[in-house]
Amino acid sequence: MTTADSLTTPLQSRIVQAIDKAQGWLGFDDFMHLALYTPGLGYYANDLRKLGLMPGSGSDFVTAPELSPLFGRALMPQIRQALDNSQTQEVWEFGAGSGALAAQLLQGLGDRLWHYNIVDLSGALRSRQQATLAAYGQQVRWLSELPEQMQGVVLGNEVLDAMPVKLLTRHHGRWHERGVALGDAGAFIWQDRLTDLRPPLEPEGEHPYLTEIHPQAEAFMRTLGDRLTAGAAFFLDYGFAEREYYHPQRHMGTLMCHRAHMADTDPLSDVGLKDITAHVNFTGIAVAAQEAGLEVLGYCSQGRFLLNCGLASLMEQEGLQARTQAHKLLAEHEMGELFKVIGLCAGKHWPALGFALGDRSHTL
Numbered sequence: 124m125t126t127a128d129s130l131t132t133p134l135q136s137r138i139v140q141a142i143d144k145a146q147g148w149l150g151f152d153d154f155m156h157l158a159l160y161t162p163g164l165g166y167y168a169n170d171l172r173k174l175g176l177m178p179g180s181g182s183d184f185v186t187a188p189e190l191s192p193l194f195g196r197a198l199m200p201q202i203r204q205a206l207d208n209s210q211t212q213e214v215w216e217f218g219a220g221s222g223a224l225a226a227q228l229l230q231g232l233g234d235r236l237w238h239y240n241i242v243d244l245s246g247a248l249r250s251r252q253q254a255t256l257a258a259y260g261q262q263v264r265w266l267s268e269l270p271e272q273m274q275g276v277v278l279g280n281e282v283l284d285a286m287p288v289k290l291l292t293r294h295h296g297r298w299h300e301r302g303v304a305l306g307d308a309g310a311f312i313w314q315d316r317l318t319d320l321r322p323p324l325e326p327e328g329e330h331p332y333l334t335e336i337h338p339q340a341e342a343f344m345r346t347l348g349d350r351l352t353a354g355a356a357f358f359l360d361y362g363f364a365e366r367e368y369y370h371p372q373r374h375m376g377t378l379m380c381h382r383a384h385m386a387d388t389d390p391l392s393d394v395g396l397k398d399i400t401a402h403v404n405f406t407g408i409a410v411a412a413q414e415a416g417l418e419v420l421g422y423c424s425q426g427r428f429l430l431n432c433g434l435a436s437l438m439e440q441e442g443l444q445a446r447t448q449a450h451k452l453l454a455e456h457e458m459g460e461l462f463k464v465i466g467l468c469a470g471k472h473w474p475a476l477g478f479a480l481g482d483r484s485h486t487l
Contacts, residue, residue, distance in 0.1 A: 134164040134395040139305065147304055148314055152339065154303045155287040158394045160244060166395055167285070170247045185384075186281050187359070187425075187458060188223035191449040193441070195227025197434040198278075198357075201477045202228065203235065205276045205355040208473050212237035213275030213354075218282040219243055222252035229259050239263045240275075269350055277347065277356035283408065284360050284400040286343065288335040290376070291320055296329045303391065311391040323407060324369040333376040334369060335401045341411035348415020348469075355468040356417070357477070359425055361461045362403030364486045377402035405465055406487045412467050420466030421478025422487055425452065426459025428477040 138157050142149045159165045187194040202214065212235070219225050219241045229239055239262055243249050249265055256263045290301035292315055299315035306312040326332050347356060362368070368377075380387050382397035390399045409419050423431075429452055438446045451457040466475050478484075 131393065131395050134158070134161055135311075137161055137164065138303075138311070138394065139309075142303065142305055148302045148316065149304070150300060150302045151290040152287040154311075155390065155399055158390065158399060159285065159287070161395075164395055166398055167244060167248070169395060171396070186220055187452055187462075188227060188280065189221060190451055190458075191445070192223075192227055193434060193437050193445070193449040194429070194452055195224050196231060196437055197429045197432045197452075198224075199228060199231045199432075201357065201428075201432050201475065202276050202278075203232065204476050205357075205468075206235065209274070209276075209354045209468070209470070211275040211354045213240060213273075214238075215240045215242065215273060215275055215277045217242050217277070217279040218285065219252055220248060220280070222255035224278070224280060225252065225263065226255055229256070229262070236262065240266060242266050242269065269346065271350060272352050273350050274353040276354055277351065279356070279358040279360070281360055283337075283340045283343075283358055283403045284362070285398070286337065286340040288337050288339070288378070288401045289320065290378070291318070291322060291334055291336060293326075293329075293332040301333070311394075313391070322369050323404070324365050326369045326374070327371045330371075330374060332371075332374045334373070335376055335378065335404075337401075337404055337407055340403065341407050344408055344411040344417075345415040348412050348417045348467075351417070351469045353469055355420065355466060355475075356412075357464060357466050358403075358408070359428075359462060359464045360403045362405050362463055364422075364483070365404055365406030366486070368402065368404045368406070403463075405463055408465060409467075409487045417467040417469060418472045419484055419487070420468050420472065420475040421482045422463065422465045422484045423478055423481045424460050424483075425462035425464055426455065427481035428464040429453060431477050431479045431481070 138154065141157060159167050162168050214228065214236060216225055225239055225241065241252060292299050292301050298318055298321055300318040300320055301313055301315050303311050304314040322334055322336055378388065378401050380390050380397045380399050405422060438449050453459040464477060466478060
């Protein structure tokens with residue numbers, strides 16, 4: 124039996140059991156949770172390599188900290204400003220991946236930080252992080268859940284997109300929730316059911332329309348707002364404001380899978396062996412945060428945010444290869460425009476460096 128078979132076969136059995144328990148139909152958010160987070164078997168819970176620059180490494184995708192160490196160095200002035208403004212001494216990173224961003228920030232912030240806290244559900248990634256960050260000893264702590272109260276700067280780079288989503292589809296003017304059932308051959312198949320659920324903004328027209336809603340990500344923001352008593356939070360991810368997210372022409376949704384640096388739109392195959400993501404509705408994130416008492420510091424493209432934080436000056440000090448890699452963080456056809464940054468704070472609003480120019484909060 125191959126490594127892939129040893130993961131997919133028992134994971135498929137778990138999902139089949141869940142479908143049977145749910146009387147033959149499982150909401151996609153529950154399917155996505157099992158596919159990604161089933162202990163030892165789900166994509167983020169198994170030992171397969173996820174992050175790396177090239178497919179030859181056995182990786183599936185690359186994130187900004189692995190792409191260029193200048194990413195973390197550019198974030199540093201914003202984090203330092205937030206720590207100073209809130210008079211706090213801790214960073215809380217969610218989904219720390221390989222640990223590359225943590226290493227970049229710890230190297231630059233040094234004694235300014237009392238603790239660097241990593242909240243990550245992936246045991247395999249935690250092992251990789253611990254190896255990467257071994258030199259920082261007890262300054263780095265790992266947690267599997269949030270404490271009841273926390274202070275400091277919260278970071279999430281490509282975290283919200285991995286939170287399970289519900290799928291809604293419109294047929295003949297009527298909304299259905301899309302879930303997963305079993306076909307005749309035991310394969311996973313799509314099955315739609317009428318629902319009272321609606322997207323937060325009704326897409327114009329009556330044409331067939333598939334989209335996502337994000338109750339889990341929004342619940343996470345409300346929990347964060349309840350527990351963050353002082354400090355700020357910055358989330359970087361691909362997504363849109365609500366009016367763009369539910370644009371009439373975006374009728375196929377944003378759900379996407381990633382494996383070996385290739386993308387596909389079939390989350391029902393090769394479960395446990397590939398990432399499943401959906402773009403972020405940043406309006407929903409902002410509203411949920413505000414409902415929990417957080418203030419929006421700003422919202423803009425990743426490219427503009429990093430330029431505001433001084434990435435161009437950092438690039439001038441590097442050689443051609445390093446500048447070329449860092450440019451991918453800024454370029455509109457790479458990560459600069461599709462990726463957005465939202466900043467939030469607990470307490471009184473203050474002018475955050477990263478949103479000094481190009482703030483799009485008015486579009487949320």
